[in-house]
Amino acid sequence: MSRCALVQMVSGPDFEANLSAAERLVRAAAVDGARLVLLPENFALFDSSGLRALAAAQGQGELQQRLGALARDAGVWLVAGSVPLMLRDDGTEVADGRVRSASLVFDDQGRQRARYDKRHLFDVEVADAQQSYRESAYIEPGTEIVIVDTPCGRLGLSICYDLRFADHYQRLRNAGAELISVPSAFTAVTGAAHWELLLRARAVEFQCYVLGANQGGQHGRGRETWGHSMIVDPWGELRAELAFGEGWCSAEIDLAELHRLRQRMPVSEHGRVAVIE
Template sequence: MTRIALFQSTTGIDPSRNAETLTGAIASAAQGGAQMIFTPEMSGLLDRDRKRAAGHIVDESANPVLAAVSNEAAKNGLWVHLGSLAVDAGEGKWANRAFVIDDTGNIAARYDKMHMFDVDLDSGESWRESNAYRPGDTVVTVDCPVGKLGLTICYDLRFPALYEALGRLECDVIATPAAFTVPTGKAHWHVLQRARAIEASAFVIAAAQSGYHEDGRETYGHSLVVDPWGEVILDMGEGGPEVGFADIDLSRIQTVRAQVPSLANRREIAI
């Protein structure tokens, strides 16, 4: 068994306070015996006011939240999947970037969110990520304590081609950190996470933002761990901020792939 931790947060508009919360969660995860902790999308800053947020969005080399998390990872000898931070990507654009940090505090992998959330919801919410963010264009995997980890972020969840690519790369685990809205979360969060786990015959680990945030938004919560058969083995509900734990049996992956060999049986389909 491999013990993992998930941090379900209610990230605010002050990066220094968010960094303190993150480092406390990392320490709690280590004390609980986890080998790796997963945090949500936008763990360092969640602010829909882009003018106000701009003063805090810097190159990753100068990001104080990334530095604090890296130091805490090394201090506790714990791997961290930092779900994402907003970083300066140059040419007037930002990147929504995930980091995998090893147990010495070094960055083992980076992934920039590919799919931008540009939508008008019936609730009246309107989001235009592409106005500020530059999408990534690279599929990323990394070897870590949970085996081969595939990286995605939030809205990526709705694009099966990315998960098919990670399945072809035989990922053991796929991370889907998120800040899902409440309407879309209630409708689609659980079913999509379970579907992606089944399709890739892999564990899905989805650390999520939860609750009412300083910038006025509300997020759905329900951080999940789903096994390769599609069974939910952890659902953290709507609470937070809090750290949850799950023990995952990586041998389950090969058992499921033997029972339903969809990855081995897939064929190219011409359109």
């Protein structure tokens, strides 16, 4: 077995304060024995207007350099929830002023091992103080699913709003995912209604550990996020949870038990395609 940890934050517009908090919390989780640590979405900057200024090419810029150094110094694999990048994964530039929102995975030597660009964008109306969200105004969607082997298991990557699209997770499961990361900034309204429900559903549907690291508190300008970062096992049970505010939580990942469950209940082998005439 190996231990995974989720970092929950209440990030704001101050890059240095946010990153310092992330570094402190990741190190604390590492001291407690975590081998894989997940940061939430928008952990470095909770301000959409500043994303392009923060964005750099893959492997460049202060943020990515510090994340690699953090993973190396703490001795953990680090899933950096979402990082703004100005280049697509094929090396071409997002030239319309938007960015790619990428979840980057660093190994315990500080090397980048994977990049996943958020596929589903949060363009919705919500009954909160902000009321309207339009991620597509400043983020260009990605197109590919991504799997990476980690010390805790084969990890399928996703970000926040992806959680509502079961086909994304079906593709990850088909590609061999044992764990699924969901770094998020779920609003208080949508989080209260659906966060735990969706995390547990994805864990049960696809017989994976689901790691949901959320933002959790008041961010100013009417923004409030739900928190309740949690690790859910393949049977749908909560193994760790942190309600509100800044902090971290962790749980042991038992891949042997996961595969025993899959053997006893081989759901992936039982799917049938309906034929409509």
